[in-house]
Amino acid sequence: MLELRNKQFLIDCGEGTQIRMRQMGLKNNHLGHIFISHLHGDHCFGLMGLISTFGMLSHTSDIHIHAHSDLEKLLQPQLNYFCEKLPFQVIFHPINPSAHEIIYEDRTIQVSSIPLKHRVPCCGFLFKEKAGDRHIKRDMIDFYNVPVWQIGKIKQGADFTTEEGEIIPNDILTLPPTPPIRFAYCSDTAYSEKIIPIIEGVDLLFHEATFMEGELPRAKATMHSTARQAGEIAKKANVKKLIIGHYSARYSLKSDLLNEAKQVFEHTVLGEDMTSYEF
């Protein structure tokens, strides 16, 4: 669950997602968009339960599901059968997983797809805040007697002309906008350098690390990544922070996975169930 600008975006929805949300005390009032990376059960079997519970818990805003077009064909018959009188609509938006393109946009956020390499069509998601307004320097606004009706323009970068005709450059009146946050989610995927230009410099990268290097042949065969490979991608894409996850059940000691990734990319964090990470 990604929370950004007071909105919630759910990325993938395995079995038990609604249970975890309840255990973590996550309200669903602000959840309107769900993004499904690919149609394997561990990424979508929780959708029916989530939607049907929302229907009983007075969730009223529409649920938009961004996913491979097959999902609608699979889910719609179940929605018709199990969720007859939902107080909201479920709207499917097909994704083309092999294209890097904008799949969602609103006033403050843009989401685009990241083509990944997996056994079935699969894509990651890049969430970008849009650049906000510049911040006005209160004292300078007062000093130059800027009238209120001009503040909007100045926040957007305009210079100010005084009554005497003097031009005050914008950077005397304002500070730069808060840098927009960028988050990339890449799971499930084999090691793929093709994603690097897309995720270059993001604030936070979630990259799968199903295996460790000792299982590299298996990682290749199943089109998953090792922890070291996740670190490589993070390093080559020059991201600020990496969260690894999607571990194979064979690893009881997750710190081993963390250490392997950290050997390549220091700013790595172990993704764990029921845990919040802040930008």
Next chain:
Amino acid sequence: MLELRNKQFLIDCGEGTQIRMRQMGLKNNHLGHIFISHLHGDHCFGLMGLISTFGMLSHTSDIHIHAHSDLEKLLQPQLNYFCEKLPFQVIFHPINPSAHEIIYEDRTIQVSSIPLKHRVPCCGFLFKEKAGDRHIKRDMIDFYNVPVWQIGKIKQGADFTTEEGEIIPNDILTLPPTPPIRFAYCSDTAYSEKIIPIIEGVDLLFHEATFMEGELPRAKATMHSTARQAGEIAKKANVKKLIIGHYSARYSLKSDLLNEAKQVFEHTVLGEDMTSYEF
């Protein structure tokens, strides 16, 4: 999960069932038959995850699903899509939920349906061990020199004729068989005395208790039972032990539900997650 005579029978399969099974360390090697009472999400949304995980965990024996015929129509397209190469077959057996009839039978166990009263077609399940052989009295067998080849018949109740022609009645040679266990599962259902003759005297009754008496109108409207009503059924059916369950989330103090049922039927136990109950 009911374990009887070294077999496992899963009754209903809500979201997260496979997760609970793993948390409880339940092996699935002996699970071959799943019984679904009715097609509400909290009783069947866990099937896809369970089956698909079985497919990955080298479960090889076929899975038989006993359920309303609509389930096959809803699940088969998902099985075709998500579980292409299962190492076992999934076989659907349609139930007629309005009939009390045998729906499964093997050498040692018989399962029949119990028509229930709910918002959609719904039935409970009666599990009956078949009567076993009588137990031979070793010392008597020796005393009368009963030949080995006759023991089978004697276990099944035959008298023994000595070489001198004397007839030894069976009850001198044997003790009665272990009484067969009977377990009844009744959820979801409004209060219904029609089930009493079917569940009469069972060793263990699971009966839903969604509400307490204070919510009786809501129980009636939603076709659920109160804890007191579950106790009434247990008492009138003269069962040995009652487990209540399927509580509404509104009751944070489950002991209140237990107390209400116990006022009517003393041998009541609170059904709780992740807990085993022995016959």
